[in-house]
Amino acid sequence: MKFAFTELSLPKRSSLAVPVFADNELSPTAKEVNDLTGGALTRALETSRFKGKKGDYLEVLAPTGVEVSRVILVGLGKIADLTLTDFENLGGTLVKRLNAAGARAVTLMLDGLELDDTKDNEAAAHVAYGAKLASYRFEKYKSDSEDDDNQPSLQRMTLACQASAGARKAFADLEAIADGVFLTRDLVSEPANKLFPEAFADRCKELTDLGVEVEILDEEKMRRLGMGALLGVGQGSVRESRMVVMKWNGAKKEDQKPIAFVGKGVCFDTGGISLKPAPGMEEMKWDMGGAGTVTGLMKALAGRKAKVNVIGVIGLVENMPDGNAQRPGDIVTAMNGTTIEVLNTDAEGRLVLADALWYTQDRFKPEVMIDLATLTGAIIISLGHENAGLFANDDKLADDIFAAGKEVGEGVWRLPMQKEYADMIKSPIADLQNIGSGGRGAGSIVAAEFLKKFVGETAWAHIDIAGMAWSKKDSPTVPKGGTGYGVRMLDQYVRSAHEGK
Ligand code: BES
Ligand code: MN
Ligand code: ZN
Numbered sequence: 336m337k338f339a340f341t342e343l344s345l346p347k348r349s350s351l352a353v354p355v356f357a358d359n360e361l362s363p364t365a366k367e368v369n370d371l372t373g374g375a376l377t378r379a380l381e382t383s384r385f386k387g388k389k390g391d392y393l394e395v396l397a398p399t400g401v402e403v404s405r406v407i408l409v410g411l412g413k414i415a416d417l418t419l420t421d422f423e424n425l426g427g428t429l430v431k432r433l434n435a436a437g438a439r440a441v442t443l444m445l446d447g448l449e450l451d452d453t454k455d456n457e458a459a460a461h462v463a464y465g466a467k468l469a470s471y472r473f474e475k476y477k478s479d480s481e482d483d484d485n486q487p488s489l490q491r492m493t494l495a496c497q498a499s500a501g502a503r504k505a506f507a508d509l510e511a512i513a514d515g516v517f518l519t520r521d522l523v524s525e526p527a528n529k530l531f532p533e534a535f536a537d538r539c540k541e542l543t544d545l546g547v548e549v550e551i552l553d554e555e556k557m558r559r560l561g562m563g564a565l566l567g568v569g570q571g572s573v574r575e576s577r578m579v580v581m582k583w584n585g586a587k588k589e590d591q592k593p594i595a596f597v598g599k600g601v602c603f604d605t606g607g608i609s610l611k612p613a614p615g616m617e618e619m620k621w622d623m624g625g626a627g628t629v630t631g632l633m634k635a636l637a638g639r640k641a642k643v644n645v646i647g648v649i650g651l652v653e654n655m656p657d658g659n660a661q662r663p664g665d666i667v668t669a670m671n672g673t674t675i676e677v678l679n680t681d682a683e684g685r686l687v688l689a690d691a692l693w694y695t696q697d698r699f700k701p702e703v704m705i706d707l708a709t710l711t712g713a714i715i716i717s718l719g720h721e722n723a724g725l726f727a728n729d730d731k732l733a734d735d736i737f738a739a740g741k742e743v744g745e746g747v748w749r750l751p752m753q754k755e756y757a758d759m760i761k762s763p764i765a766d767l768q769n770i771g772s773g774g775r776g777a778g779s780i781v782a783a784e785f786l787k788k789f790v791g792e793t794a795w796a797h798i799d800i801a802g803m804a805w806s807k808k809d810s811p812t813v814p815k816g817g818t819g820y821g822v823r824m825l826d827q828y829v830r831s832a833h834e835g836k
Contacts, residue, residue, distance in 0.1 A: 571660025
C-alpha cells in the first residue's frame with residue numbers, strides 16, 4: 336500500500352473520507368460535499384445510527400454532484416479529546432473497511448481539526464501509520480488464487496492536510512518503526528520448522544543493510560564462554576543453539592554507554608522432558624517473541640537512525656524432549672558460575688536469559704538493560720492480553736517504560752519484587768532452582784527474581800510478554816497473529832528517555 340500527502344483539495348474518482356465530529360458536526364470539506372450533493376450526507380446521517388463518535392463509520396455510494404466513487408463519513412468525537420492513537424485507529428479502520436468494500440484508493444481530507452500546523456502534520460502522519468500497521472498480512476505460505484475475494488483491494492491512501500510537507504517528513508520516521516513491527520510480526524508468525532535458531536540468526540544478518548553490526552555466537556563459542564544454562568535447554572534438539580548480538584551505533588559520542596535489549600528466543604517450546612500437553616502446543620512456535628521484538632526494535636531504531644548506541648542480544652534455542660535432552664533434576668552451571676537445579680525443563684526461558692543477561696551486562700556495561708520474554712503462563716492469568724508484566728530493580732527505568740507504553744498505546748503494568756519471592760528459588764543442593772518452591776503461586780514474579788540473579792548491578796527491567804506477543808482477535812492497528820508488541824513502546828522509550836524527543 337502506498338501513501339501520499341497533499342494539500343486540501345477535492346479528489347476525483349477515488350473514495351473520499353471526511354471527518355464528522357461529536358453531535359454530527361461536519362468538517363469544512365464534509366459541508367462542501369454536502370452542498371455539492373444537495374444534502375446527501377446529512378440525509379444519510381439522519382437515516383443511520385451515526386453520531387459522530389470515535390469509530391463511527393458510514394459510506395455514501397456514488398452520490399451525484401461530486402466525482403468521487405464514495406464518500407465515507409468517519410466519526411472523530413470531540414476535537415479536544417483526540418490523541419495520536421485515535422488517528423492511528425482511524426487509519427486502521429479505513430484500511431479494514433475499504434478492503435472489505437473493494438475500494439482501491441482513498442483520500443482523507445483532514446480538516447476542521449483546529450490544530451496548529453505541527454499537530455495537523457502529526458495527525459495526518461499518524462493516520463497513515465495506523466493504516467500501514469493495519470495493512471500487515473502474513474501470507475507467504477498461501478498459494479496465489481487470483482479470484483480470492485479476500486485479497487486486500489486498497490492500494491493507495493492520500494492524506495490531505497494543511498501543510499503536507501511536514502506530514503510526509505513525520506511519516507518517514509513512523510514508517511521505519513512500522514517496518515520494525517512488521518519484521519517482529521513476520522518472525523513470530525513463522526513456524527518452527529522454518530524459523531529455527533540458525534535460520535533466525537540468518538534473518539538478523541539482513542539488518543546489516545541498515546548499518547547494524549551483527550555477530551553470531553555458535554555453540555562452541557558459547558561453550559567456551561561457559562553458557563551452561565542456555566546450552567542445557569538446547570541440548571535435546573537437533574537444531575543448534577545460537578546467540579545473536581546486534582549493534583547500532585547512532586550516538587554522537589561514539590563511546591556513549593549503550594542501551595541493551597535482551598530477548599528470549601525459544602524457537603519452539605515443547606516443555607522438554609517436562610512435556611507440555613498437546614492442545615495448543617502449536618502456540619509455542621511464538622515462544623521466540625521476545626527475541627522477535629528485540630530484532631524488530633533494532634530494525635526500527637536503525638531505520639530511523641536513532642541517535643543512540645543500542646545493543647540487541649537474543650538467545651536462540653529449541654526446547655525438545657530427546658535422548659540427549661536435559662532431565663528434571665539436572666544441575667547446570669551458568670556463565671557467571673551460578674549452579675542451577677533444573678526441576679522443570681519447561682521453565683527454560685529463564686535459563687536462556689540467565690546467560691544472555693549476564694553476557695550482555697558483562698561485555699557491554701550498558702546504561703540500562705531491558706529484557707523481553709514470553710516467560711510465564713502466569714502473567715496471562717494476572718493481566719490477560721491487555722498489559723505485559725513489568726519488573727524492575729530501578730524505579731526511574733520502570734516509570735520511563737510505563738510512560739512510553741501509555742504514549743503509544745501498548746500497556747505494561749508493574750509487579751513487585753522482594754526478598755520473600757527470591758527465597759522461593761533457593762535450591763537445597765545448588766545455588767538456585769529454576770521453579771519456585773511455593774507451588775504455582777506468584778509464578779511470574781518468581782521467574783523475574785530468577786532473572787535478577789543474572790543482571791549484576793545494572794539498571795534492569797524485565798517485560799513478560801506471554802500475553803501480548805500473539806493475538807487471536809483483530810484490533811484497529813493490530814491484525815490477529817503476531818502483534819509486534821513492544822517495538823513501538825521501546826522505540827518511544829528510547830526517544831523520550833535517551834534522545835530527548
Ligand atoms: N513459554 C512458556 C510460557 C508461556 C505460556 C508463554 C503460555 C506463552 C503462553 C514458558 O517457557 C513456560 O513453559 N513456563 C512455565 C513455567 C513453569 C514450569 C514454572 C509456565 O508458565 O507454565
Ligand atoms: Mn516452557
Ligand atoms: Zn518457553
